Amino acid sequence: MSSIDYSQKIPNNVNLSDDRTLQRALEQWQPSFLSWWDDMGPAGSQRHDVYLRTATSVDPAGWATFGHVKMPDYRWGIFLNPGQAERKIHFGDHKGEAAWNDIPGEYRANLRRIIVTQGDTEPASVEQQRHLGATAPSMYDLRNLFQINVEEGRHLWAMVYLLHKHFGRDGREEGQALLQRRSGQEDNPRILQAFNEETPDWLSFFMFTYFTDRDGKFQLCALAESAFDPLARTTKFMLTEEAHHMFVGESGVSRVIARTCAAMNDLKTDDPGRLRAAGVIDLPTLQRYLNFHFSVTVDLFGADESSNAATFYSTGLKGRYEEDKRQDDHQLRGQTYKVLAVQGGQLVEREVPMLNALNEVLRDDFIKDSVSGIGRWNKVIEKAGLPHRLSVPHKAFHRNIGSLAGARISPDGRVLSQAEWDANVGQWLPSAEDRAYVTSLMGRVVEPGQFANWIAPPLMGINRQALNFDYVRFA
Numbered sequence: 001m002s003s004i005d006y007s008q009k010i011p012n013n014v015n016l017s018d019d020r021t022l023q024r025a026l027e028q029w030q031p032s033f034l035s036w037w038d039d040m041g042p043a044g045s046q047r048h049d050v051y052l053r054t055a056t057s058v059d060p061a062g063w064a065t066f067g068h069v070k071m072p073d074y075r076w077g078i079f080l081n082p083g084q085a086e087r088k089i090h091f092g093d094h095k096g097e098a099a100w101n102d103i104p105g106e107y108r109a110n111l112r113r114i115i116v117t118q119g120d121t122e123p124a125s126v127e128q129q130r131h132l133g134a135t136a137p138s139m140y141d142l143r144n145l146f147q148i149n150v151e152e153g154r155h156l157w158a159m160v161y162l163l164h165k166h167f168g169r170d171g172r173e174e175g176q177a178l179l180q181r182r183s184g185q186e187d188n189p190r191i192l193q194a195f196n197e198e199t200p201d202w203l204s205f206f207m208f209t210y211f212t213d214r215d216g217k218f219q220l221c222a223l224a225e226s227a228f229d230p231l232a233r234t235t236k237f238m239l240t241e242e243a244h245h246m247f248v249g250e251s252g253v254s255r256v257i258a259r260t261c262a263a264m265n266d267l268k269t270d271d272p273g274r275l276r277a278a279g280v281i282d283l284p285t286l287q288r289y290l291n292f293h294f295s296v297t298v299d300l301f302g303a304d305e306s307s308n309a310a311t312f313y314s315t316g317l318k319g320r321y322e323e324d325k326r327q328d329d330h331q332l333r334g335q336t337y338k339v340l341a342v343q344g345g346q347l348v349e350r351e352v353p354m355l356n357a358l359n360e361v362l363r364d365d366f367i368k369d370s371v372s373g374i375g376r377w378n379k380v381i382e383k384a385g386l387p388h389r390l391s392v393p394h395k396a397f398h399r400n401i402g403s404l405a406g407a408r409i410s411p412d413g414r415v416l417s418q419a420e421w422d423a424n425v426g427q428w429l430p431s432a433e434d435r436a437y438v439t440s441l442m443g444r445v446v447e448p449g450q451f452a453n454w455i456a457p458p459l460m461g462i463n464r465q466a467l468n469f470d471y472v473r474f475a
């Protein structure tokens with residue numbers, strides 16, 4: 001069950017050949033996917049041989065194999081974690097009932113919306129990142145970018161499989177629409193705003209994969225609890241791939257910090273001007289990028305109070321992060337949770353029904369998880385013997401969704417006037433000048449074992465290969 005059949009046109013571990021209609025529908029979608037990949041996948045890189053890992057089994061031991069492949073030949077397919085026999089729904093109004101293999105009619109519309117929204121982020125990030133190959137800081141990093149890109153493509157496959165299998169004609173139409181929307185395109189944009197922003201440089205890419213792919217992790221964890229068993233099983237496998245994306249982000253930022261700290265020690269300065277003259281990214285600029293990506297990503301969790309969030313939970317469609325580990329009744333009626341609002345020039349906490357605040361609950365879990373990595377970044381600075389520290393901004397800072405949308409809040413959580421905001425925002429968010437400076441560093445360094453000046457080499461290569469291994473063989 002868990003091993004993947006690669007003899008078929010569409011690799012899968014779901015016995016696709018037993019369902020001819022579904023197989024035909026997906027085989028019809030496959031060329032559209034490939035032509036989307038051709039148009040919107042990594043620019044100018046389709047003929048390179050890239051050292052990619054491909055899933056061979058969903059077992060934790062040995063699920064991947066590594067080898068050089070051209071990206072359009074990557075074996076995208078359909079992989080579900082094995083089902084648990086007699087799995088029970090463990091939260092919401094249906095708690096204790098058997099998990100569903102088919103969708104109850106009354107929940108179809110909501111589930112379709114959840115799956116389409118998740119699915120839309122996958123090709124969106126490939127589109128956002130498609131020009132980064134031109135400015136890779138090393139062959140190692142270039143390979144990691146491509147690995148992430150093909151896996152986001154596979155995540156799209158995962159969602160399209162669910163749409164085709166469980167939503168009939170509507171699902172097939174949604175599968176096409178997922179290939180038609182375009183990140184940042186005015187007349188047919190991606191669904192969520194953060195996925196219409198550009199990822200213009202590699203610092204943004206590392207921040208994106210640290211923060212925004214982590215939003216993906218939390219959304220997938222919440223869906224992995226779903227009463228709809230095929231969704232739970234497919235998102236569990238997606239999570240194993242997602243872990244690598246966050247590793248690329250965390251280690252990428254960490255290497256930028258290490259390089260900057262080395263320059264600070266060599267030059268005995270923390271002056272941004274002198275550090276920029278030395279071609280590294282000063283820590284205040286890093287902090288501003290961090291503030292931007294953190295705040296844009298916390299918005300992705302949605303409004304702090306949401307009746308949809310309550311419905312999705314009560315009906316069993318979407319659980320909480322680590323639902324099993326929580327010591328409550330898993331139904332949450334009558335319970336409350338604190339959300340923030342601005343009142344009388346101050347941030348105040350309001351108690352609201354917890355069911356309505358589940359977006360906020362997930363956002364707070366995400367924040368806890370994000371902060372731990374920033375602690376690891378600070379260890380790099382500490383080890384270099386420097387007193388500076390990075391921090392996450394207050395969760396009310398720079399928000400565009402929910403009751404805090406548009407409120408003027410400093411990174412340390414003070415409510416500001418518009419004038420105070422305008423006078424200080426340049427210290428808190430990347431300015432046009434910061435972005436131009438970071439862009440100016442983005443040359444292409446792709447000789448094996450070479451790294452751009454602004455980033456330290458990683459501690460080790462991919463799959464225990466040397467740092468000067470030929471991760472990408474250029475066509």
Ligand SMILES: [Fe+2]
Pocket residue numbers: 122151152155216242
């Ligand atoms: Fe993904």
Ligand SMILES: [Fe+2]
Pocket residue numbers: 152213216242245
């Ligand atoms: Fe990802």
